[in-house]
Amino acid sequence: MKTYNVVKNLNLKNFKYNTMKQYLLTFIFSASLLVMNAQTSTEATLSSIETHEQAKQFVKDKYAFNSKIFTFNEAKHKTQLAKTLFKLEKGQVKSEKAASEKILYKILEKTKNTYHRVSYIFLDGNEYSLESINTLRETLIKKYNNGIPFNALANQYSMDNNANKGGDTGWFTTDDVNSEFESTLIKDNHTLDTIYNVDINSTNSYYLVLKTFAPKDITEIKVLKIVEPI
Template identity: 30%
Template sequence: MKASLAWLFLLFSTPIFAQLTVREQFEKIGTKEEAQKFIDANPALKPTLLYLTLGKDTTLIDKRLLKQNKGDIFSVGYVTYKVLDGTETTNYRANYIFLDGFSLSPAEVDSLKKVILQKHSEGVSFEDLSDQYTMDGNKTRGDTDWFFGEMMMPKEFQDAVSKHKKGDVFFVDVPERQWHYIVKKTYDDQVKKEITVLRANGR
């Protein structure tokens, strides 16, 4: 009799023990479509998708989530989160003076660089120097506005700006195109990050 009761207990309790935890279920979810299926199938867990933006969403849990990477899963209390997707870009902004190596000799380029730096060190604004010397006809006083990616500026330009801090003045050369830039970084980098998070009660 006792053996039969024990067998019945194991029989009926097996599905309970075999049921996946929320974390285990989250590990199997990799897309928003799969997340939506989970949401539809588990209303008791109050699941939802969160869309968070760095700088806009500022609660403590939002800030913690925004530090996570795609695929990360963690629990706070009895709530579990998974970062399903995320995009991050860094925008840069600077002022520049363009010197055309097809129109100027290397010696003339070097001479102009020295003249421009000397005038800037004497107090002439970089914007005024751009208006006076740039050779690309820009009407923005050399301001790049916020940019990222090679569609906006040459890779050499972006790489150099990313390595300098606000206020630095430096040279960028693109030898194969004979492009020469004198650049002043005018703003700190602007990081944009957006993530999609699956949230549900349970662990």
């Protein structure tokens, strides 16, 4: 009787063990299938995204994913990833796999814009008369021609916060323009290294401008990035 009970107990333990093992295998298979289906679904959805607005909606809907939209500028972004993405055309996808995640990049937009860049000294017509401003600009031009760097003059004389940058505007496009001053800069046809005056009488704003860079065509891409667990 004791031997029978021992065998019975062993069989019961084996049955429970096998049942648990089968359950775990089924669970792992099901979980893997769900992940595979989710990945397939994500990639299918990604292939259907064609516009920036559709990408924004995807980011909003898929809040569980680490997804976002960002812009790469060819003049500013020099990483290996950026260089790789710039080789892709609109609509193409790049994927990377890590130990526990898959990263997808889709090119939403690829554009080339003309950028402009100058340095300037701003003189406030509300503080000084136009006669005083013109006299000062003549003095500053002489100082510049005598070898004093323009950024040093801007740092000392310019009457706005950009003085801290030596008067440098940085690269800007027509899309960035929000002032009559910048609109005038884009329309001007001065040659490189020319120093000249710009007067915006409507706002009593007066400038001494140095054209530091020729206009430059720069490529930008908007990219949808999705980080998906695997």
